[in-house]
Amino acid sequence: MKSVKNNKTIQKDGAVVVFSGGQDSTTCLFLAEKIYGKENVIPVSFFYGQRHAKELEAAEKICRRFGFQGISLPLDFLKTITVSSLTEEENPIGTEIPEGENYPNTFVPGRNLFFLTIAGVIAKNAGYHHVITGVSEVDFSGYPDCRENFIRSAEETITFAMDYDIKIHTPLMHKTKAQVWKTAEELGIIDIVYNETVTCYNGIPGEGCGGCPACALRRKGWDEYKAGKY
């Protein structure tokens, strides 16, 4: 028992990290470890038919190697109810926002709402009040479910839904990719992030394929970081 507040006994606290095995969520995982301690951090990974499912292998490998007790959950029904180039091999990954649309065809509608809701439920079950996600408004994509207003709204909804306080933390929300590399450096995990994580849409770990939008963004951030621009 760590503390007693408002007559409610808070037995323990920790965080659930939405963990894809990519650069951003891996940085979030180690940030969470620093704050809550490894034994109070639960990484959760989702399989939703994404073409870069190699991400999940990276996630599992990182959990095993560093002793995190992770959870992997299937959310593959997402593939059957949405249309996205991330889940359809035959749909080429677009780098541009198509005319008349608000985001590229890599957007998976509803994805982060499902992720955060499930993470919130896992947190409640563990007696934790914190959920951490690596979403960023600075990301190239402009996905609506990566924005601050969505996060605050989801936090409120999940809290109301369970009558249980859930705080959603987005430590990378306003960071550029170069600043995320700098954060990894400060956490002492830059080699892990550089070599072990998968950002590439074609599922190639580390430096990736070099040709997809995710690789281009990662490379640009790395070059800026190395040049001291963060």
Ligand code: ZN
């Ligand atoms: Zn790539």
